[in-house]
Amino acid sequence: MLSTAFILTSFVLTASAKLAIIGEYHGEYSPCSFHQVVVTETEFRDAYLPNPDSVTNITQYDNDEKYLVGQNIDWEYAKDKWSRIDWEYVEGKFTYCRIVYNADNETEAKSFAKPKIAIKNSCGGFPWSTMTSGLATLRAP
Numbered sequence: 001m002l003s004t005a006f007i008l009t010s011f012v013l014t015a016s017a018k019l020a021i022i023g024e025y026h027g028e029y030s031p032c033s034f035h036q037v038v039v040t041e042t043e044f045r046d047a048y049l050p051n052p053d054s055v056t057n058i059t060q061y062d063n064d065e066k067y068l069v070g071q072n073i074d075w076e077y078a079k080d081k082w083s084r085i086d087w088e089y090v091e092g093k094f095t096y097c098r099i100v101y102n103a104d105n106e107t108e109a110k111s112f113a114k115p116k117i118a119i120k121n122s123c124g125g126f127p128w129s130t131m132t133s134g135l136a137t138l139r140a141p
């Protein structure tokens with residue numbers, strides 16, 4: 001009896017778990033440009049300030065496997081295409097890789113294998129992005 005109740009409770013908690021990476025992050029991209037990311041339960045926004053945000057609508061995620069899949073909204077170069085974003089923590093810092101940004105649909109985006117962070121430039125030939133918690137403060141030009 002007790003153990004059945006326990007299993008059911010665990011299942012419900014797991015099923016309703018929120019996206020694990022909700023938050024605001026920034027990284028220094030070049031001397032006067034900041035890479036900034038804002039994640040909610042439904043959106044992954046990233047920007048290279050002062051350029052505007054690129055928004056990806058999140059349609060599914062897996063906190064255990066540490067990835068999400070979503071559709072790009074109004075991107076100039078990949079409008080309505082699909083992205084897969086994988087994440088890890090490196091010395092406590094949120095670190096991510098958008099392994100694909102121009103898949104034709106959700107299934108294709110999801111099918112990309114998780115890149116291995118231990119391998120240099122495993123994010124499609126580029127390094128993963130390591131972020132600091134909090135939004136960027138723009139410097140005077």
Ligand SMILES: *[C@@H]1O[C@H](CO)[C@@H](O)[C@H](O)[C@H]1NC(C)=O
Pocket residue numbers: 042057071073
């Ligand atoms: C993106 O998400 C917003 C709100 O979550 C929704 O209103 C909008 O229709 C979505 N856009 C697409 C193209 O799915």
Ligand SMILES: *[C@@H]1O[C@H](CO)[C@@H](O)[C@H](O)[C@H]1NC(C)=O
Pocket residue numbers: 104105107108
């Ligand atoms: C998704 O896109 C791929 C690549 O273009 C295509 O082969 C596949 O049929 C598409 N799947 C669906 C469900 O539309």
